[in-house]
Amino acid sequence: MKVLIFSAKDFEIPFLEKANTNKYAITFLPDRLTSSTADKAIGYDIISIFSADEASAPILEKLSDFGVKLITLRSKGYDNVNLKKAAQLGIQVTNVPDYSANSVAEHAIALMLGVNRKLKLACNQLNTNNFSLANLVGFDVVNKKCGVIGTGKIGKIIAQILEGFGAELFGYDLYPDYDWAEQVAITYTNVSYIYKHCDLIFLATPLTTATHYMINADTLQQFKKDAVLINIARGAVVRTEAILKALEKGKLGAYATDVYEHESGVFFYDLSGQKIDDPLLDTLLTHPKVLLTPHQAFATKEALQEIAEVTFKTIDCWEKGLPLWNQLTKQKELES
Numbered sequence: 313m314k315v316l317i318f319s320a321k322d323f324e325i326p327f328l329e330k331a332n333t334n335k336y337a338i339t340f341l342p343d344r345l346t347s348s349t350a351d352k353a354i355g356y357d358i359i360s361i362f363s364a365d366e367a368s369a370p371i372l373e374k375l376s377d378f379g380v381k382l383i384t385l386r387s388k389g390y391d392n393v394n395l396k397k398a399a400q401l402g403i404q405v406t407n408v409p410d411y412s413a414n415s416v417a418e419h420a421i422a423l424m425l426g427v428n429r430k431l432k433l434a435c436n437q438l439n440t441n442n443f444s445l446a447n448l449v450g451f452d453v454v455n456k457k458c459g460v461i462g463t464g465k466i467g468k469i470i471a472q473i474l475e476g477f478g479a480e481l482f483g484y485d486l487y488p489d490y491d492w493a494e495q496v497a498i499t500y501t502n503v504s505y506i507y508k509h510c511d512l513i514f515l516a517t518p519l520t521t522a523t524h525y526m527i528n529a530d531t532l533q534q535f536k537k538d539a540v541l542i543n544i545a546r547g548a549v550v551r552t553e554a555i556l557k558a559l560e561k562g563k564l565g566a567y568a569t570d571v572y573e574h575e576s577g578v579f580f581y582d583l584s585g586q587k588i589d590d591p592l593l594d595t596l597l598t599h600p601k602v603l604l605t606p607h608q609a610f611a612t613k614e615a616l617q618e619i620a621e622v623t624f625k626t627i628d629c630w631e632k633g634l635p636l637w638n639q640l641t642k643q644k645e646l647e648s
Contacts, residue, residue, distance in 0.1 A: 313337070313631060316353055318345040319362040321580060324386075324616050331620035336627065344577065350374040358630070360384045360623055363607075364576045367393040367405075376401040382630050384623050387610075389546065390640055391519045399641040404630065406638045408622045410465060412615030417469035419609035420514055420544045423568035424453070427603040428512075428540060447600075451511075454478035459506030460498070462517035462545065463489060470514050471498050482506055507534035512542065519546035529554040538565035544609050547573035552592055559601050568603040572596065579606045 313336050317328065320340035332338055339356075343349045345365035353359050353375055361367060361383060367375075372394060375383070385393065385407040398405045426432065429450040437444070458474045460467045463485040471481050481498035488500045503526075506513060513535075517523045527541065527550040535541075541564065543550055552573060558564035572579070574590060588594070596604045610619075622638070629636055 313358065313627075314339065314356050315358045315360065315627065316341060316356040317360045318343065318349070318352075318365050319580070323611065324620070327613075327616040327620040328623065331617075331624045333624075335624070345371065347371055347374070351378070353380050354378045356380060358382045358384070358627060360386055361392075362580075363387040363389050363392060364580060365392060366576075367398070369394045369397040372397045372401055372403060376403055382406070382627070384626050385640075386619050386623055389519065391546065393640070395641050403641065404636060404639055405641045406626050406636050407640055408619050409638050411618040411622065412610040412612065413465040413469055415612040415615040416466045416544055416609040417473060419570060419605070420466075420470050420516070420542055421473050423542050423544070423570065423603055423605065424512060424514075424540065427542075427566045427568035427601075428453075430600075432603055433600055453512070455480065456511040457482060457509055458512040458514070459483070459510035460514045460516060461485075461503060461506060462515065463492075463498075464516065464518075466544070467514070467516035468492060468496075470516060471496050474512075479512070482510060503531075504534060507531055508536070510539065511536065512540050515541070515543045515545040515549055517545045517549060519548055523549050525549070525551050527551065527555065529557070532558045532563060535564055537563055540566045540568065543567070543569040543571055545571065547571040547575055552596065556592075556595055556599065556602075559599065564601075566601045566603070569596075570605045570607055570609045572604065572607075575607060 315336045316339045318341050320342055325340055341352055345361050345367065347370065350371050357379060359380055380403060383403060383405045388407055388409055390407050393405055395405060430448045434448050454477055456479050458479040459482045460471050461484045463483045471483060474481060475496055482501050483498045484501060484503050484506055493500055532554055555564065555567050559567065578588060596602050626636060626638060
C-alpha cells in the first residue's frame with residue numbers, strides 16, 4: 313500500500329517514518345496540495361495533508377478521479393477541507409482530534425508572558441547594546457482577570473496553568489463544563505463580560521461560521537484599553553486589520569498570536585531573503601505591541617509523535633476495513 317504525504321516537513325519526517333515501521337511505501341512531498349500539485353496523487357489510494365493544504369471541491373474531484381479513497385489530516389483543524397464534497401465523492405477524511413493540547417496551551421502561556429514582558433523588544437534592544445528598561449515594563453499576572461474563550465481540551469489546560477499564576481478566571485464555551493469549572497475555580501460567563509472586564513483574553517476556539525471574525529472592530533470597542541489578546545485558535549477568528557487599528561488608537565494593550573489568516577504558503581517555509589508581498593504581515597512582524605510566532609504551538613516532540621502514530625493507526629484501520637474513530641466525513645455531511 314502506497315501513501316503520499318503532502319507538505320512533508322523535515323521536522324516531522326523522522327516521526328512519521330518511525331510510526332510507519334516500514335509497513336507502507338511512503339512518498340514524502342514537500343509541496344502543498346493545490347490544484348497544480350493534485351496530480352502527484354495519481355496511483356495513491358491514501359494521501360495525508362496538513363492544515364495549509366487545499367482540499368476544495370474542485371481539488372477533491374481531481375483526487376477522486378485519480379483514485380484517492382482516504383485523506384488523513386495531520387492536524388485537528390479541518391476548515392481547509394470541503395467535507396460535504398468529500399462525502400459525496402466517497403472519500404473518507406480523518407483528522408487527529410486530540411493531540412498536543414499541552415503543547416498548544418503551554419505556548420499560549422509563553423505568548424502571554426512574551427508579549428506582556430516585551431521579550432521581543434528586549435531582545436531587539438540588546439542587539440544594539442541598548443540595556444535600558446524604559447520600554448520594557450509589564451505587569452503581574454497574579455490577581456488579573458483572565459478570560460478563556462473556548463474551554464475544550466486546550467482551553468482547560470490554559471485555565472489550569474493560569475490558576476497557578478493566581479489569576480481570576482472566567483470562561484466561555486457553547487457547552488460549559490460546570491463540574492470542571494468547580495475544580496479549577498473558573499466562572500462561566502458570556503463573551504461580552506470577558507471583553508469588558510478581562511485583562512488577558514485567550515482565544516481557544518475552532519474556526520466555525522459563528523467564530524469567524526468574532527474579534528472585530530465592534531467587539532474590540534468593548535475591550536479594556538490595556539487588555540492583552542492571545543490567539544492560539546485560527547487566524548480568521550480575528551480581523552487582523554481591526555486589531556492593528558485598535559493597537560494604534562490605544563484601544564488594545566497588546567496582541568500575541570501563533571496564527572494568521574493569510575499564513576498559507578508562508579508559515580512552515582524558509583523564505584529567508586525573499587520579499588513577502590503582504591503589508592499586513594509586515595505590520596504584525598514589526599509592530600512593537602505584537603508578538604507573532606509561525607504556527608509553532610503544536611511543535612513539540614510529544615505532539616509530533618502522537619500525530620504520526622494516529623496517522624498510521626488510522627491507515628491501519630482503513631486497510632483492515634475497521635471503523636475510523638476519527639472520521640470527519642459521515643452521512644450527515646451528505647445531508648447538510
